[in-house]
Amino acid sequence: MYQHLETAQNPENLKRIVVDPVSRVEGHGKVTLLLDENNTVKQARLHIVEFRGFERFIQGRPYWELPVMVQRLCGICPVSHHLAAAKAIDQLVGVDPENLPVTADKLRRLLHFGQVLQSHALHFFHLSSPDLLFGFESEINKRNIIAVLEQYPDIGLQGIKLRKYGQEVIRMISGKRIHGSGAIAGGMNKALTPSERDYLLKDIDQIITWSADAVTLIKKVHGSNLPYYDDFATIRTNYLGLIKADGALELYHGGLRAKTRNGDSIIDHIDYCQYNAYIHEEVRSWTYMKFPYLLSLGKEHGWYRVGPLARVNNCDFIGTPLAEAERQTFKAHSGEAMVHSTLAFHWARLIEVLHCAESIKDLLHDPEVMGSNLVAQGEKRYEGIGVIEAPRGTLFHHYQVDDNNIVVKANLIVSTTSNNMAMNESVRQVAAEYLSGRELTEPLLNNLEVAIRAYDPCLSCATHAAGKMPLQVELRGPDEALISTLSRHGNGVIERS
Numbered sequence: 153m154y155q156h157l158e159t160a161q162n163p164e165n166l167k168r169i170v171v172d173p174v175s176r177v178e179g180h181g182k183v184t185l186l187l188d189e190n191n192t193v194k195q196a197r198l199h200i201v202e203f204r205g206f207e208r209f210i211q212g213r214p215y216w217e218l219p220v221m222v223q224r225l226c227g228i229c230p231v232s233h234h235l236a237a238a239k240a241i242d243q244l245v246g247v248d249p250e251n252l253p254v255t256a257d258k259l260r261r262l263l264h265f266g267q268v269l270q271s272h273a274l275h276f277f278h279l280s281s282p283d284l285l286f287g288f289e290s291e292i293n294k295r296n297i298i299a300v301l302e303q304y305p306d307i308g309l310q311g312i313k314l315r316k317y318g319q320e321v322i323r324m325i326s327g328k329r330i331h332g333s334g335a336i337a338g339g340m341n342k343a344l345t346p347s348e349r350d351y352l353l354k355d356i357d358q359i360i361t362w363s364a365d366a367v368t369l370i371k372k373v374h375g376s377n378l379p380y381y382d383d384f385a386t387i388r389t390n391y392l393g394l395i396k397a398d399g400a401l402e403l404y405h406g407g408l409r410a411k412t413r414n415g416d417s418i419i420d421h422i423d424y425c426q427y428n429a430y431i432h433e434e435v436r437s438w439t440y441m442k443f444p445y446l447l448s449l450g451k452e453h454g455w456y457r458v459g460p461l462a463r464v465n466n467c468d469f470i471g472t473p474l475a476e477a478e479r480q481t482f483k484a485h486s487g488e489a490m491v492h493s494t495l496a497f498h499w500a501r502l503i504e505v506l507h508c509a510e511s512i513k514d515l516l517h518d519p520e521v522m523g524s525n526l527v528a529q530g531e532k533r534y535e536g537i538g539v540i541e542a543p544r545g546t547l548f549h550h551y552q553v554d555d556n557n558i559v560v561k562a563n564l565i566v567s568t569t570s571n572n573m574a575m576n577e578s579v580r581q582v583a584a585e586y587l588s589g590r591e592l593t594e595p596l597l598n599n600l601e602v603a604i605r606a607y608d609p610c611l612s613c614a615t616h617a618a619g620k621m622p623l624q625v626e627l628r629g630p631d632e633a634l635i636s637t638l639s640r641h642g643n644g645v646i647e648r649s
Contacts, residue, residue, distance in 0.1 A: 166194055171597050174198075174604055175295075181609070183600050185583055191590060196583035198576050198604060207562045215241050215536075215553050216337055222549070223331045225566075226610055228274065230331050231267035231322060232542035235260055236549040238335030239405070239538030243425075244553060246530020247338040249405050255523030256339035261404045262515045263325045263334060264540070268403060269359075269508040270318025271543035272460075272501045275608045276366070277311020280498060283602045284373050289595035307369065310362045314505065317359050321512060324348040339527035349516055356513045360474070363506040367478050370499045374485070382486070384586075385494040385578035385603035388413040390446065390456035391465050392431075392570065394541050397421055399468030401479075401507065403541040409466050410446060410456060415489030418446060424539035427548060433565065441572045444565060455573035458545025459607065460500035465490045470503070472510035478503045494578050497606045501543075532557075542567050544608050568609040578603040 172182035186195040206225055210218060219237040223230035238260070242252065249257075282295040285304060293299065301308035319329040325344065326332030334340055374381045390413060394406035407421030408430065419430055434443040434451055445454035456462070464483075470476040482499055485491065491500075515521050538549045545567030552561040582603045587596060627635045637649045 167191075169592055169597075171600055174601050181604075183579060183604075185587070185592075187588075187592075191588065191592065193580075193583040193588040196576075196580045196600075198572075198579050207564055210551075210562050211559050213559050214557050215244050215551060215559055216557075218549075218551065218559070219335050220331075220333055222564075227330055229267065229271055229542050229544065229610060231263060231326070232540060232547055233549070234326075234333075235264055235267075235335055235404070236538040236540045236542070236547050237551075238337070239540065240536035240549045240551050241337040242538070243536035244533055244551070244557075245337045246533055247528045248530075251528055251530065253339055253523070253525045253528055254520050255343070256526050256528075258515055258518060258521040259325055259340045259344060259526075260335055262344075262512060262521060263322060264404050265508040265511045265515070266318045266321025266325070268318075268541075268543050269363075269505055269512070270315045270322065271608075272505045272508075273311055273314035273318060273366075275543070275605075276370075276498060276501055276505075277308065277315070279608075280605050281307065281311070283598070283605070284370075284498070288599050288602045292594065292598075295598070310365065314359060314362055314366070317355060318508075321352060324352060336527070338529055341526070343524050343526060344522060346522070349522065352512070353516050356509065356516065360506070360509045360513065363502070363509040364474060366502045367499075367506055370502050371481070374495070374499060381495050382493045384599075385582050385606065386492050387494065387574060387577045387581060388490075388492045389574055389577075390418065390449070390454070391462035391490065392446070392456045392458050393463045393466050393546050394424070394539065395421055395467060396471075401463055401467040401470045401475075401504075403463075403504075403508075405540070408539075408546075411466055411490065413490060413492065418448065424548070425537045427537070427539070427550075427565075431565070433569075441569050442565075443573050444570050445573075456570065457574045458567050458570040459497060459543075460504050461491065461494075461497045462545060463541060464500040464503055470507055472507050472514070474510055475503050475507035478506060494603060494606045497608070501608070544568055544610055545570055566610070568607070571607045571609065575604055575607050575609065578606070 166186040166188055169185040169187060170182055174181045174183060182199050184197050184199060185193055187193055206222060210221055213221065218241055219234045222233040222237045225233050239249070242249070277300070278297045281300055282297070285300060286294045297308060322332065323329045325342070326334035334342065390410060392408065392410045394402045395409040396402040396406050408424050408427065409420050410418040412418060422430060430447055431444055432447050434445065436443060443455065445451050446456060447454065464479055470479050482491065482503060486493065535552050540547050547567050548563070548565040550563040551559055554560050579600055582599050586599050590596065629635055
């Protein structure tokens with residue numbers, strides 16, 4: 153489903169243009185523009201219009217159900233929620249990361265590398281490559297993976313096979329490609345068999361080659377029109393993510409590092425269990441997504457970006473050789489301490505694909521991943537916090553339980569939530585720079601979606617409600633005629649009409 157354009161007048165006599173829905177992203181959102189009589193953009197906003205409410209759903213459930221339950225937040229990044237929840241409930245049974253059995257730790261890492269690989273491949277090849285290969289304002293029937301397969305069959309097939317391999321890694325460890333199981337409190341529920349390891353080893357060298365080819369492709373895309381690709385939707389921001397103690401890129405477990413737009417340190421390798429002392433969240437009335445910010449910088453200046461661009465910007469090096477060589481090329485590209493180009497998210501994303509492929513090979517050759525000691529135990533606790541680098545960025549799961557091991561409180565800060573302010577700013581930049589004063593057409597409005605898609609948002613994961621959720625129920629007769637309407641407003645007031 154593609155853009156639906158809707159024009160209406162508001163009380164200030166500004167035209168209202170709605171792009172609804174934003175296409176080729178996970179979840180449902182829309183963009184609204186307010187324009188004056190000269191088509192000058194006066195306001196641009198990204199609205200998240202769906203609501204999931206998992207923070208409420210999981211209250212009242214026993215903690216051991218959470219790693220399986222929270223996967224249903226999403227069909228694209230279920231493993232990320234699965235592992236973040238598992239890391240949190242590890243703490244509920246008194247098992248800290250350093251006490252997790254080494255085999256369980258490495259199986260979780262292998263599972264996570266498969267998840268990041270398949271998710272990044274899906275996003276780049278299926279959702280974003282049509283814009284990059286055919287142009288942002290190309291014909292609407294070209295903006296899909298089928299058109300890519302027809303015109304660039306090698307690229308399209310490599311993308312499909314990269315994703316398939318990542319899903320096979322997930323299947324070997326968790327039993328299913330989507331919504332499997334694997335991680336439990338204190339470890340893992342299944343060992344990797346020799347036949348499963350050999351099955352994954354069979355294709356890994358080809359996967360590494362294709363991953364390197366994907367990085368070469370995105371470098372060509374960026375090099376084809378440098379000013380445009382470097383400036384489009386670009387904003388200068390702070391960056392947040394996990395990091396290893398030695399400064400290496402880390403996707404599974406590390407400390408929180410944040411840097412300014414100039415590359416100066418804000419926090420460095422902070423224990424993520426203390427995240428509440430550094431990150432707060434703001435609520436706004438026109439969206440179901442919150443706006444996180446770094447407390448030390450305040451609401452106005454403390455917002456930040458997460459995800460591949462943040463991770464590759466923040467790390468001092470990448471621990472696999474091919475990806476590290478590409479990181480150095482990437483960092484040298486901008487001539488600044490930090491790479492700020494929003495479209496560079498794609499470049500960083502594919503560097504991470506290469507890193508994941510290299511890391512999967514290393515783990516498959518590691519004898520410790522084949523061990524049988526899978527579960528540790530400790531003393532019961534009442535609070536657990538699990539943080540992981542999901543494909544889209546830093547993901548927080550925070551639970552509290554009672555004496556009966558029932559969840560009484562939950563807070564999730566999903567990656568896309570942290571990018572909320574940045575996505576809105578990028579939309580404003582594109583609207584002001586490329587749309588303002590022009591006759592708006594469907595291909596031109598796709599520029600707004602290109603900016604949003606660069607962040608690879610998962611809108612269904614990121615929604616959250618504060619107070620009473622607005623709700624409208626309509627009763628209609630057999631002829632579709634409206635009989636009555638029952639509305640609950642955001643302030644909790646119920647109105648019948």
